[in-house]
Structures are given as structure tokens and as C-alpha cells.
Amino acid sequence: xxxxxxxxxxxxxxxxxxxxxxxxxxxxxxxxxxxxxxxxxxxxxxxxxxxxxxxxxxxxxxxxxxxxxxxxxxxxxxxxxxxxxxxxxxxxxxxxxxxxxxxxxxxxxxxxxxxxxxxxxxxxxxxxxxxxxxxxxxxxxxxxxxxxx
Amino acid sequence: xxxxxxxxxxxxxxxxxxxxxxxxxxxxxxxxxxxxxxxxxxxxxxxxxxxxxxxxxxxxxxxxxxxxxxxxxxxxxxxxxxxxxxxxxxxxxxxxxxxxxxxxxxxxxxxxxxxxxxxxxxxxxxxxxxxxxxxxxxxxxxxxxxxxxxxxxxxxxxxxxxxxxxxxxxxxxxxxxxxxxxxxxxxxxxxxxxxxxxxxxxxxxxxxxxxxxxxxxxxxxxxxxxxxxxxxxxxxxxxxxxxxxxxxxxxxxxxxxxxxxxxxxxxxxxxxxxxxxxxxxxxxxxxxxxxxxxxxxxxxxxxxxxxxxxxxxxxxxxxxxxxxxxxxxxxxxxxxxxxxxxxxxxxxxxxxxxxxxxxxxxxxxxxxxxxxxxxxxxxxxxxxxxxxxxxxxxxxxxxxxxxx
Numbered sequence: 001x002x003x004x005x006x007x008x009x010x011x012x013x014x015x016x017x018x019x020x021x022x023x024x025x026x027x028x029x030x031x032x033x034x035x036x037x038x039x040x041x042x043x044x045x046x047x048x049x050x051x052x053x054x055x056x057x058x059x060x061x062x063x064x065x066x067x068x069x070x071x072x073x074x075x076x077x078x079x080x081x082x083x084x085x086x087x088x089x090x091x092x093x094x095x096x097x098x099x100x101x102x103x104x105x106x107x108x109x110x111x112x113x114x115x116x117x118x119x120x121x122x123x124x125x126x127x128x129x130x131x132x133x134x135x136x137x138x139x140x141x142x143x144x145x146x147x148x149x
Numbered sequence: 150x151x152x153x154x155x156x157x158x159x160x161x162x163x164x165x166x167x168x169x170x171x172x173x174x175x176x177x178x179x180x181x182x183x184x185x186x187x188x189x190x191x192x193x194x195x196x197x198x199x200x201x202x203x204x205x206x207x208x209x210x211x212x213x214x215x216x217x218x219x220x221x222x223x224x225x226x227x228x229x230x231x232x233x234x235x236x237x238x239x240x241x242x243x244x245x246x247x248x249x250x251x252x253x254x255x256x257x258x259x260x261x262x263x264x265x266x267x268x269x270x271x272x273x274x275x276x277x278x279x280x281x282x283x284x285x286x287x288x289x290x291x292x293x294x295x296x297x298x299x300x301x302x303x304x305x306x307x308x309x310x311x312x313x314x315x316x317x318x319x320x321x322x323x324x325x326x327x328x329x330x331x332x333x334x335x336x337x338x339x340x341x342x343x344x345x346x347x348x349x350x351x352x353x354x355x356x357x358x359x360x361x362x363x364x365x366x367x368x369x370x371x372x373x374x375x376x377x378x379x380x381x382x383x384x385x386x387x388x389x390x391x392x393x394x395x396x397x398x399x400x401x402x403x404x405x406x407x408x409x410x411x412x413x414x415x416x417x418x419x420x421x422x423x424x425x426x427x428x429x430x431x432x433x434x435x436x437x438x439x440x441x442x443x444x445x446x447x448x449x450x451x452x453x454x455x456x457x458x459x460x461x462x463x464x465x466x467x468x469x470x471x472x473x474x475x476x477x478x479x480x481x482x483x484x485x486x487x488x489x490x491x492x493x494x495x496x497x498x499x500x501x502x503x504x505x506x507x508x509x510x511x512x513x514x515x516x517x518x519x520x521x522x523x524x525x526x527x528x529x530x531x532x533x534x535x536x537x538x539x540x541x542x543x544x545x546x547x548x549x550x551x552x553x
Contacts, residue, residue, distance in 0.1 A: 026327035031275075031308060054327070065329040065489075068275050068311030079276070083237050084465065084479045085388045113313065113483055114237040114432075115276050118388035118465070119395045125276045 005043050011036070012047035021053055030063050038127070039074035071108070078102075078142065079112035079125040080134075086115075091122035097136045101143050109143070152413055153374060153382050153398050156358045158249045167250055167286035169294060176365035177255045181296060184259040184364050192263040192364070193219065199363050199371045200380040205231060205353030206431070206460045208449060211360070214350065217340040218264040221348035226266040228302075229325070229344070229351040230257050232273040232280070233309050233316035237432035237483055238463035241384035242354040244396035246273075246280040249358070250287035254304065256357025258291070259364055261302040264350050272307045272321050281308060313487035317531050318351045320489070331491045332531035355384055355462075376402030376448045383447060383459065389466035390424075392416035403447045405429075405437075409466060420468030426550050427467065430460025432480050433536035435543040436473060436550055456543060473550055474511055477541055481506050484537040495534025498525040502538060515545055 015032045019025045029052055033044050040063050048063075049056040063069050071077050080086075080095040098109035117123035120132035126142065154160070164170040172178060184192060197212030218226060230253060234242040246253065257269045271288075273281050284306055291297040297304050307325055309315050315324045319333035322344050343349020359381060363371045372380040379401040388394045391409060393416035399408060409415040409424070418424045424439045435457035437445065445451050452458055467473065485499040498521055505514050505521075522538035529535045544550060 023327040024325060027307065027310065027324060031310065062327065062329055065331075066275075066310035066312050083483065084476055085238065087479065088389060088471070112276075112311075113486060114235065114239075116234055116240040116243050116274070118238055118240055118386065121388070129278050130276060 005046065008043045009047045009050060012044060013051045016048070016051045019052075021051070023052075023054055026052060026054060026059065026062055030059075030066075030069060034069055034071075035127075037074065038071055038076055040069050040071075041074075067112075073108050075106050075108040077127050078107055078109050078139075079115070079127075080109060080139070081113070081115040081117070081121070081123045081125075082111040083114035083118075085118035086122035089121040094122055094124075094134060094136055094139060098139045098143065101140050105143055107143050109139075153400055155362050155374070155382050155398065156245060156249070156252065156355060156384060157396070157398050166248055167283055167290055169290055171249070172251050172290060172294065175249065175252060177251055177361060180255055180361050180365035181258065184262055189219065189263045189265060192259065195363065195368055196263070196360060198368045199359075200375075201356065201359050201363065201371075202379065203353060204355035204359065204383070204462070206236075206458075208459070211352070211356055214340060214352075215260065215263055217338075218266075218348045218350040221341045223346075223348040225268070225345075225347045226264055227344045227347060227349040228257055228261045228264065228266045228269040229318075229321065229349060230254075230269070230271040230354055230357055231316060231318065231321060231351055232271055232277070232284070232354045233321060234277070234354075234461070235274050235309075235313040235316050235487075236461055236463065237480065238388055238428065238434075238465045239386055239431050239461040240388075241386045241396045241462050243277055243280050244386075245354055245358060245384060246277070247283055250280075250283040251290065252358040252361045253354045254284070254287055254291055254297075254357075255361040255364075256352070256359070257304060258296055258302055259360050260350055260352065260357065264348075266350065267302060269302055269304045270307050270325055270344075271304060272309060272315070272325060274309045274316075275311050281306065312489075313483075314489045314531075314533055317533060320531070321351065322349065329489075331489050332533075334530055353461075374400040376400070376446070378402075378450055379448055383462055385447070385462045385464055387415050387464050387466065390418055390420035390468040390471075391466045392419045399447060401448050405442045405445045405447060405464075408447065408464065409442070415466070418466065418468060421470050423469040425467045425469035425471055426473060426547075428465040428476065428540060429463070430458045430539075431463040432483055433532075433539045434458070434460055434463065434465075436540060436547060438547060438550055456546070473544060474506070477511070477544055478503070478506050480540050481537075484533065488533060488537075492528075492530040492534065494525045494528040495530070495537070498529070498534060499537050502541065506541070511545070511551065518545065
């Protein structure tokens, strides 16, 4: 455990090396670390706290505020919009089929509030890009693609 | 009438949206040169004379806001572009940034010159990666052209991380400062005490794009479109049961029914092809019946007759098969999930509204729902809690729409 923390400290401080060590850079810092691990566990929070010179509790408080950092499984998240316009176009079934299809894969399928693509519903956000007019087949392909990637 | 193209580029615009070629093609060189040749007070006078109102939902007169920031005391001033568009049914800023990212950034630079700000932030929601990429490229172009950089205004892009509340202006400021995105109590307003307690001008993407087109032309040109009350054009995010969902630019005063039905706009009601209702203004918007739609134009006074507001320009269309109680449940869930939890009326109120709706309260507990709504409107710190019950109340006031 001790060595794991040391390794994370090294990795995190390298990731944050060129960021100004200011409180206002905390959100950009959280993004960098999150996209490295797809996870913000206590060890990473500790490392960010050390690197940025911001108390652990403050880093935790900010990290835990934002929905996109809430990914305790550490799997690559795929967010399926389940809000009104996407739901009218079957996104709740899409979400269910995705969750079944993703079992045992390194991908986790989650419901999400409005992704802002109501005109091309249903939409999903794969953690990096948004895809629109998504079909169950397209989602299944995305899950399989992640698996073999 | 064909759709207007001012904020959105003409369809004949073929250059890369973030390129130097686009910068010239859209007249932003003219806008920048004109702005820099003008005294800041002259710019503010033009923005006031143009009648531009904030396009994020509050419709506050833009020039008045700029004047407050300019007059506020402070050793440093900031400009912030609010691109944290996360309101249900709202996607016009995303479309604008993807199609013409330079316009809004030019608006930021003009605003910074007018209020004497040295630093600007563009705060964009974390799920809008394609738009963020465009914005980054456009910023690179402005650096390359020398409009942004060490000798001018410094602009930094900030990515949100999935919090609807961060779009509330003071919550957004806290988020930039590296704090939890919880709203602040107002007053003091950001115009006086914004980022790090300094005077801060915070504007919606579309508002800033309006400023850019204004400066690329002049006040008279700007006022050629619009109504006698509200000049200019508005971006509308049309979604749901229409044949052609999308983002459209139309002049203020445009008949709502035409927005839905014109062949180059909504193209008519889809689904069952019989209009049930629209929800105008976003998640905290107002349901309107088809009679009300036929009697309304896209303007603040016209919609106020029915207790409605243009809001962010979201127009969600439902055919007559949609159970609006289901829509309301979705909205209630959205607000209870997105409440930041800081103040009691919103944290508990949004949750209780959801529970009441889920247990048939729309018919059996109407008085309780109204009383709870009033408490939320009176006592919540920010607009989220204050306006969360608006759609609910609009439906309670229109029992004919609930028959489903």
C-alpha cells in the first residue's frame, strides 16, 4: 500500500508538472488525473493534495462535487442520456441493453442528465466524445470496441 | 420567411470554423479594429443602444451590466464566457460554438476592452468536448493573429465536470476559483465582486456573439431585425416532435407557430402529427397549449401574458400522445439530482416535489405542491431552487394538458 501511494505520487506529480500550483488550477488538475486512471481514489486525492499544496479535505470536497468524477469502478464510463428528449427516442431501453452488454467488460454504462444533443437524440458521451442518434447496435459495437482496444 | 443568419454563419461559409480565413470571412477583423479604435464608453453606449439583452435566460440589458463592471472599483477585472450549457432541452451554445467559435471569442475580447479586463475565462461543460476542441482551435487562431496573448487579453478555457449548477454565474466563479461549484448569496453581484472579489463580467456565449456581430456592423444594422421591444435575433433549440429538430436563428417577434411549422424551421409537428404542448424556456420553463402557441410570438412581453419566458431558447415539442406528467417527473428528477444541496429549500424542496409527483400528488396534493413551490421560490439561494417548480406550476394552471 505504501509503495502504491509512492508510485501514484510520482505519476500524479508528473501529470501536473506544468500546471501552476494554484488553487484555481484544481479542477484542471483533477481532470488530468481522472483521465489517467478513470478514478479518483483517496490515494489520487492525496497525491493531488501534495502536488498542488491544497489540503486533502479541500481536494476531496471539490472532486466529490462533480458528477463526471464519480466513477468508483474505475471502468471507462459511457454515459447514456436519459433525459426527456433522448428518453422519447428510446434511451432508457438503450441504457438497459448497454448495461446488460457491458457486464464483464472494462466499460461501465451509466445514465446521465441532458447531454445537450436533444436535436440528435438519443445521445451518449463516452468520456471523450459525444455520439448522437445512437442505436443499440452502435452501443454494442462501442462496448465491444472498448473491450478489444 | 427564411431563417436569419447572423450569429450562425451563412451556409455558404466553407472555411474551417476556427481558421484565420473564417475570422476575415465573418468580419471579425472589422469588429476588432472598430472596437479597439473606439473609446470603451463608446462601445458600452453602442451595446446599450443596440438593445442586446442577455441570452442565457435572464435577459438583463447587456450594456447596463458592462457599465456596472466598468464603474466598479477594483485593481483587476475579469470577463467570463458562460458555456456551461446544461439545461435540459438547451443546446444552442453548443451549436454556435461548433459552427462559429471565433464570434463568441471576439465578443469576449471586445467586452474585455470595454470594461478594462486583463484576463478572461471560457467555462464550458465537460461533456461538450467537440465544442471545446473548436474553442481551443479558435483561441489558437486568435493567438496566431495577435489578438490574444501577452500584449492583449489572456483567455483561458476551463472545462466543467458534470454539474448543472456550475452554470449559475456565482457557482461558475467558485468553480473557476477551484472551489465546489456552489452558488454565492447575491448581492454582492459579480459585477462588483466576482472572481477573487474583483469586478467580473459574466455573459452567455450567444450574448457575446451578438456583441461581435454588432461591432462588425453598427447599431442601425443590428436593429434591422427584431421587434420594437427586443432587437436582434435569437437562437432557438428546437427538439422533440418536430420534423426538423435543430438550432435556428430567428428575429425576436417571430410567431411561435411558424417556428414549429415553417418548412425551413421546424417543418411541422412529427410523431402523431397533432401538437400536444410545448415546453418553452428549458427545464424551468413553461408548458404552453396549442392555442397559447398560436397566440404568441417570440418576445418577452408576448410570452409573459402566459407566464412564460424565452429563457435560454429551448423549445421542446410534444405531440398529443406524450403524458406530460411523465415529462414533469423527469424534470423533477433532474432538479433533485442537480441541486447542489447547499440550501434547505432547494435540497429538500426538489426532493419533496419529486416524491409528491411520483405518488400521484399532481392530482391529490396540488395545494401542498403550490405551497412548497412558493417556499422554494422565496427562500432558495439561487435560480435553480427558485425556478425549479415553474414548469410544475404551469401544468397545474393548465389542467386540460394533464389529461394525456
